[in-house]
Amino acid sequence: MSPKQTxxxxxxxxxxxxxxxxxxxxxxxxxxxxxxxxxSRLRHTIEKRFLCFxxxxxxxxxxxxxxxxxxxxxxxxxxxxxQIALPGKADKAELQKLASDLNSTSLDFRQxxxxxxxIDNYEGGSALxxxxxxxxxxxxxxxxxxxxxxxxxxxxxxxxxxSKRHSKPRKRSAIQQLLHRTVDNLQTAANQGRLFIQSVRExxxxxxxxxxxxxxxxxxxxxxGLAPIEPxxxxxxxxxxxxxxxxxxxxxxxxxxxxxxxxxxxxxxxxLCTVTGALQRHFAAHQEAIPECxxxxxxxxxxxxxxxxxxxxxxxxxxxxxxxxxxxxxxIMCFRQxxxxxxxxxxxxxxxxxxxxxxxxxxxxxxIERRALDLLSxxxxxxxxxxxxxxxxxxxxxxxxxxxxxxxPQSGNIGIxxxxxxxxxTVQFGITVDKAIHxxxxxxxxxxxQSFEALSQVALAGRQGNAKDKKGKVA
Numbered sequence: 001m002s003p004k005q006t007x008x009x010x011x012x013x014x015x016x017x018x019x020x021x022x023x024x025x026x027x028x029x030x031x032x033x034x035x036x037x038x039x040s041r042l043r044h045t046i047e048k049r050f051l052c053f054x055x056x057x058x059x060x061x062x063x064x065x066x067x068x069x070x071x072x073x074x075x076x077x078x079x080x081x082x083q084i085a086l087p088g089k090a091d092k093a094e095l096q097k098l099a100s101d102l103n104s105t106s107l108d109f110r111q112x113x114x115x116x117x118x119i120d121n122y123e124g125g126s127a128l129x130x131x132x133x134x135x136x137x138x139x140x141x142x143x144x145x146x147x148x149x150x151x152x153x154x155x156x157x158x159x160x161x162x163s164k165r166h167s168k169p170r171k172r173s174a175i176q177q178l179l180h181r182t183v184d185n186l187q188t189a190a191n192q193g194r195l196f197i198q199s200v201r202e203x204x205x206x207x208x209x210x211x212x213x214x215x216x217x218x219x220x221x222x223x224x225g226l227a228p229i230e231p232x233x234x235x236x237x238x239x240x241x242x243x244x245x246x247x248x249x250x251x252x253x254x255x256x257x258x259x260x261x262x263x264x265x266x267x268x269x270x271x272l273c274t275v276t277g278a279l280q281r282h283f284a285a286h287q288e289a290i291p292e293c294x295x296x297x298x299x300x301x302x303x304x305x306x307x308x309x310x311x312x313x314x315x316x317x318x319x320x321x322x323x324x325x326x327x328x329x330x331x332i333m334c335f336r337q338x339x340x341x342x343x344x345x346x347x348x349x350x351x352x353x354x355x356x357x358x359x360x361x362x363x364x365x366x367x368i369e370r371r372a373l374d375l376l377s378x379x380x381x382x383x384x385x386x387x388x389x390x391x392x393x394x395x396x397x398x399x400x401x402x403x404x405x406x407x408x409p410q411s412g413n414i415g416i417x418x419x420x421x422x423x424x425x426t427v428q429f430g431i432t433v434d435k436a437i438h439x440x441x442x443x444x445x446x447x448x449x450q451s452f453e454a455l456s457q458v459a460l461a462g463r464q465g466n467a468k469d470k471k472g473k474v475a
Contacts, residue, residue, distance in 0.1 A: 005061065005068040008135070011315045013067050016060065016135035018411045022239040022434070024106045025134040027142055029406035030099055030247075033399040034125045039083060041397040042118060046081065049149050055136045055313050059112050072112055079111055085120040095122055096246055096441075099129060103243040103407070103432060107133055126399065137313035139300060139408045143387055143421075145313070150394035150401060229378040231291040233283075236381055239415045239434045246441030247405045248448050250426035255456060262459040263332070265339045268386060270455065271420055271427065272342065273335045275384065276324040277451025278444055283326065285447075286438065294325045297418070298380040300408065320345050321380055331455045332462070377412025389423040407432045 008016065019025045050056055058069040086094045098119070107113045113133035120126055132142055230236055253267075260270040275297075283290045298319045322345060325337040385408050394401045405428055410417050415434030420427060429448050433439050 005070045006058075008060070008067040008069060009314055012135045015315055016067055016133075018134075018409075019106070021106075022241040023410050023412070023414070024103075024241075025409045025411070026103070026107060027132050027134055027139055027406065027408050028099065028103050028245075028432075029130040029143075029146060029404065030095065031128040031130070031396065031401055031405075032095075032122065032125065032403040033127060033396060034402050035399045036120060036126045037118065037128075037397045037399045039118065043077060043081065045149055045397050046077065046116070050145070051077070053145065053313060056112055056114055060109060060135065075112065080114060081116050081118065083118045083120070086122055090121045090123065092123075095119070095127055096244075099245045100243055102129060102131060103245055104241065107131065125402070128396065134315070134409055138315040139385055139406065140387060141313055141316070143389065143406065147390060147394065150396050152392065152394065154395045154398045154400070230296060230381050231293065233291060233295065233381065234286060234288055234438050235279075235295070235416060236413070237415065237434075237436050237438075239413060240436040242435040243432050244435055244441050245407060245430065245432045246445050247403075247428065247430035248445035250403065250423075250428050251449070251452060253422055253425050253427050256427055256452070259452070259456040259459045262462065263335050265335060266342075269335060269339045269342060270452075271386065272322065272324065272384075273331070273338045273455055274448060274452040275418060275420075276326055276328075276334055276338060277331065277454060278447035279324065279326050280329065281447035281450060282439060282444060285443065290327050292327050294323045294327055295381045296321045296323050296379060297382045297384040298322075298414070299384050299386070322384070331458045335455065335459075377414050380414055382416035382418055383408060383410050383414055384418045384420075386420040387422075389421050391422075391424070393424045403428060405430045410434075 015025055054071075055069065057072055057075050059072045061068045061070045084098075086098065088094060098117075102115075102117065107115065113136060115131045117129040118126065119129060130146060136142075137145070256267055256270055260267045263270065279295070280290065299322050301318050301320050323341050325334055325341075328334040328337055385406075387406075389404065401423075403426075404421060404423050405419070406421060407417050407419050407430060410432075415437045416439070417432045419430045421430075422428070429445070431441050431444050433441050433444075
C-alpha cells in the first residue's frame with residue numbers, strides 16, 4: 001500500500017517554492033536553558049507534544065505544479081534530533097556562529113522538513129536550536145507549537161497534551177468526491193445568501209458597505225502594485241546565501257511600556273521607532289546617505305485567531321509594508337510618524353490582499369510566482385516580525401528557558417530579517433543578515449539598545465516636564 005498523501009494548500013505551496021540557494025525558507029529558533037537537559041526526557045517530550053502533529057512525520061512530494069504531504073514510512077526521530085557541544089569557552093559568540101552556520105544551510109527534502117540540535121556546554125547550561133520549513137506553518141503557530149513543549153513548572157505534565165494525529169479518512173470514489181464538493185458549495189452559497197439577506201434586513205445600507213469594502217480591497221491591491229521600489233542602499237545587495245545571526249540582551253518590558261505610555265502610543269509603536277533609530281545609526285556609522293522617503297520593511301500580519309488552540313498547522317498570515325521614517329532624526333517626531341504609518345495600515349486590507357496573492361501564486365506556474373516574488377521583494381529592505389510570547393518563565397524538560405530567540409526567513413532579494421519577541425517581562429531583539437550586506441549584526445544590536453535608551457529618555461523627560469507644568473498651574 002502506498003503512503004497516504006494530502007494535497008498541500010496553495011499558500012503553503014507558495015512558501016515551499018520560495019526556497020532558493022540565497023534564501024532558505026526556514027524558520028530558526030534558539031532557546032537558552034539554565035542547565036543541561038536529559039536527552040531521554042527531551043525525546044519523550046518531543047514525541048508526546050511535537051510529533052502529535054502529522055506534518056512533522058510527513059515529507060513533501062512534488063508532482064508537476066502540485067505538492068503533497070506524504071507520511072514518511074522511514075521516519076526516525078534520530079534523523080531530526082541531534083546532540084552536539086560547543087567548543088572552547090562556549091559563549092554567546094560561539095552559539096551565534098553555530099546558529100549562523102545552520103541558518104545558511106537547507107533542510108533535507110527527502111525527509112520531514114525540520115531539525116532540532118540540542119547543544120551541551122553553553123554558559124553552564126544548554127541550548128536548543130530549532131529549524132522548521134516555512135511551508136509547514138507560519139511563525140505565530142510554530143512559536144505556539146514549540147511553547148507546547150514547555151511547562152510552567154520544572155516538573156512536566158505530559159498528560160495535558162491531547163494527541164492531534166487523526167485517523168485515516170475513508171477514501172471516497174471520484175463520483176462521491178464530486179458530489180461531496182457540489183453539496184458543500186451549494187450549502188456555502190445558501191448560507192452566504194441567508195447571511196446577506198439577514199444583514200440587509202438588519203442594516204439596509206449593508207450592500208453599500210459591502211461595495212465600499214470591495215473597493216477598499218481593490219484600492220489596496222493597486223497601491224501595493226504601484227508602490228515604488230526601495231531606494232538603493234547598502235541594505236539591498238546581491239545575496240550570497242551565507243547568513244549571520246545575532247541577538248541583543250533583553251530590554252525590560254516595563255520600561256518599553258512606560259516609554260510607549262508617555263508618548264501616548266503602543267508598545268509596537270515604540271519598538272518600531274527603536275528599530276528605525278537603530279537603522280539610522282547604521283547608516284551614520286557607514287557614512288551612507290539616508291533615503292529621504294524612508295525605507296520599508298515587510299511585517300507579517302497574523303490572520304489566525306490567537307484565542308483558538310492550534311489544531312492544524314499551515315500559513316495563515318498576510319504581509320504589510322511598513323515605512324520606517326529613517327530620515328526623521330528627532331526621536332519624538334520619528335515616533336509620531338511611525339504611529340501614523342501603523343494606524344493607516346491597521347485600517348487597510350493589505351494583509352488580506354497579500355494572503356490572497358500568495359494563495360493565487362501557489363496555484364499557478366512556478367515562473368509566475370518567481371516574477372511576482374521579485375516584484376514584491378523589491379518593495380522592502382527587510383522583514384520584521386513582532387510576536388507576543390509568554391508572560392511568565394517556562395521550563396523545558398525541567399530546565400528553565402532563560403532567553404528565546406527566533407528568525408523568520410526572507411524571500412526574494414531581501415537579505416535582512418529582524419525579530420522581536422516578548423517573554424517573561426522582557427523584550428528580545430534579534431537579526432539575521434546575509435553576509436553580502438555590509439551590516440555587522442552585533443553592531444546593530446548595540447544600535448537597537450542605544451536607540452531605545454534615547455527614545456525612552458526623551459519620552460520620560462517630556463512626561464516629567466508635563467507633570468511639572470500641571471503642578472505649576474494648580475499652584
